[in-house]
Amino acid sequence: MVNRLDEREARARLALGMLLYDINKDECAAEVLRAGLSYDSGLVEAYVGLGFVYGRMVDYEEMVGAFREAISRSHQAARAAISEEPEEVKQARLILYAPQHLSATSAMSCEPAVPSYVREAWELSELACEHIGTGRDAEAVEALERSLKLDPISPHATSLLVFAYLVMNDDQRTEWADRSVLWKISPWLGRLLFVH
Secondary structure (H helix, E strand, O other), X not given: XXXXXHHHHHHHHHHHHHHHHHOOOXXXXXXXXXXXXXXXXXXXXXXXXXXXXXXHXXXXXXXXXXXXXXHHHOHHHHHXXXXXXXXXXXXXXXXXXXXXXXXXXXXXXXXXXXXXXHHHHHHHHHHHHHHHHOOOHHHHHHHHHHHHHHOOOOHHHHHXXXXXXXXXXXXXXXXXXXXXXXXXXXXXXXXXXXXX
């Protein structure tokens, strides 16, 4: 059982780690998230956050391991961590950033130089997060596969697709095994997920 002080320490490190990830300080983010887990080894959101950090660092074994750990601890909490940002992170963002910069829609409209296909890929990734949160895994995979066909270099969408595959049932994952875009992005990652 985790005491209240350790829980607060872990959640503070979760927020800091996610903010470091936002500013592309991946090594620091991983270190801070792992430190949070030393206070509360059951903090599912930290495992999910680590998965995204490792994904951007192209450390796919660690990414898959972190996502599997999150899912094994609590399937529902892992889904929630994908679809809903932790409250501490929301509060920190309110302090650090002006409210108009927080919504994805306003961020995309402020960046006219971003090609339309990249914006569409982002929208598909956001839709996939909602699908994962409500247990519609096949729809999430469909959206993410389309997203990565539009923007195959997106580490966030790649990590999100890996999570979606891991959370779906084995029969559904088997249906995608031979045709997933992950084989083109990283054959090694494809083998890691689909070859037993």
